[in-house]
Amino acid sequence: MQRRNFLKLSSLGLASFQLPKWTNAVQKPLVVSTWDSGMPVNAEAWKVLEQGGSALDAVEAGARYIEDTIDCCVGLGGYPDRDGIVTLDACIMDDKSNCGAVAGLERIKHPISVARKVMETTPHVLLVGDGAQKFALQNGFPLESGELSESGKKAYQKWLEKSQYKPEINIENKKGNGPFAPAFFEDGTANHDTMGLLALDQQGNLSGAVTTSGMAFKIHGRSGDSPIIGAGLFVDNEIGAATSSGVGEEVIRICGTHTVVELMRQGLSPEMACKKACERIVNRDPKKAATLQVGFLAINKKGETGAYAIQKGFVFSMKSNTENKINPSKFLL
Ligand code: GLY
16 A cells, blocks of 8 residues: 555544555564574574675574584584584575585584585585585685584483484473473483574575584484475575474475475465474374474565474574564474
């Protein structure tokens, strides 16, 4: 509605009958990320967004921040695999469906930036293991020591006592903790894993990034959903974007984030689309689903956001011009 017409209606007291168009205005810029640890991640991304920078630069900046700082489940401070080696997975996707990813990357501090380099300088989408490391070194990323962080060492020593291959992720509810529980429990199990973030910039373009050290004590060579486009991350600039956290195998099986975006294309809200994707996982094997966690987070082109998880405990962080907060996710079981 034109401003002049709205003023005319206002003077007749009719404005309330016809909502002005700007009540449907796109909320932008905006950044959302998985978990409460997403708050400082969003703050980094926001520095880019508030200056009119691209969603792509914003999500890379946020991901780099968490790769540098967290000492548990992302970056070289993360928990190792069962051979005692930290291997990193990451991916990035922009508004033109360009994407890049690395899986099983060792001794490189910023897998997200290597993923972006893959996207921008190669004809490929995904590089893995030694090849990904070689590519990173060729592109000037320094080789780090490979020594475990203090918490990584401690957790690995504890895990070696039983060497039980029984990884559990995001198990706050089983431990009776609230949604803002610390990242790790005393027995070394992890309750936070993947950092996924989605941004909508001032130009109305979407991008996303995911970075993780993956499932703690995994088999060496295992990749989860995080570096798989359509599983851990999917962006369609016409519709929206989604990311996931939790047991990656379950997300891969249903092409989780692609599913969420396609459900939004059919008209579902971000929250409902995330819910339907969770239901697909649960319906496939309800017994198994009761033992694990998966959470989806989505944003659409209007800047509406939503999340859903299988179990209690998933939260997401959100930053916009009007909000800066942690939102608990609804859950199925
Ligand atoms: N979602 C992270 C992983 O499964 O590795």
